[in-house]
Amino acid sequence: MSKTQLGPQTLIYPMPAVLVGANVDGNPNFMTVAWCGIANSDPPMLSVAIRHERHTLGGIKQNLAFSVNVPSTDIVKETDFCGVTRGSKVDKVKVCKFKVFYGKMETVPLVEQCPVNLECRVMHMLNLGTHMFIIGKIEETHVSDSCLTDGKPDVAKIKPFSFVSAPAMNYQSLGAVIGKAFGVGKELQ
């Protein structure tokens, strides 16, 4: 099997597509982020990478707090809209008809239409170059009741989707189950 070297590329698959939210000068704003992941188990933490010039980043700095909202395939247009427009020029909440609510933390806006909402407190901010890399402690998790089964989050109801980078530049839903985690590999033992 031969390989081609492409130089340093930001190539991990699949990436999520989430909405990161913050109050900017007191007004809720949301942006689309694919560069987001879990950072720690206990205490629960996550990370987001945001370009320095983004409006939402200003709000995160003001409050040292932010939200991560997992959208469903039902609002893929709204999710993309929050990535292609600027909060300094457009009221994204109004255009997207987002119902904004607040949970445990008073300055962290959450999107009701997103099945999963995480409230986060900033723990670390690292300037890595083009992006500010933010590690947040997850303070509370909200899940839409319609996306729970026996009181637990049900991915088949949440219907999250993936961002696939260039050259594809698509959003893709989740496909078939191909194996049980912590299970299918045991066949090789």
Next chain:
Amino acid sequence: MSKTQLGPQTLIYPMPAVLVGANVDGNPNFMTVAWCGIANSDPPMLSVAIRHERHTLGGIKQNLAFSVNVPSTDIVKETDFCGVTRGSKVDKVKVCKFKVFYGKMETVPLVEQCPVNLECRVMHMLNLGTHMFIIGKIEETHVSDSCLTDGKPDVAKIKPFSFVSAPAMNYQSLGAVIGKAFGVGKELQ
């Protein structure tokens, strides 16, 4: 729409499933990681979160270098195997029949069967609690020639898959394209 509060949860969808590799005492070892993401655009960086007790972490500390290998659905069993076994007790490379190669960095083992391989140099290590959070600079990218179209990575050929956390605990392939990124949202403008 009503919401249920679940307390702090590490709930982001979808997460990737990748193989993180390092030489431990000179021998290549790989572990499965879902908590992995892109951290910066220029210079290209990524992050991985690894439990302190993992064998692979020892190798990363020894070399201050590691690899991220994106597996395809063809090797979902091998990928899971690297998550449920310990490198200190099992030769995972042998059991999985991985063909290991080295690229630009002499101490970073790469898996030939994974369509995408990233060589990384450690830039930051943060002890966040249960996990060591590592930010690496991507030094080189290798893509299998069979997964390129017009010289560029083709996700339909790469066939990556997602790790879906509890209670599902499944690996899922990518599904249908549901919209063009930086495109479908413009309809709302």
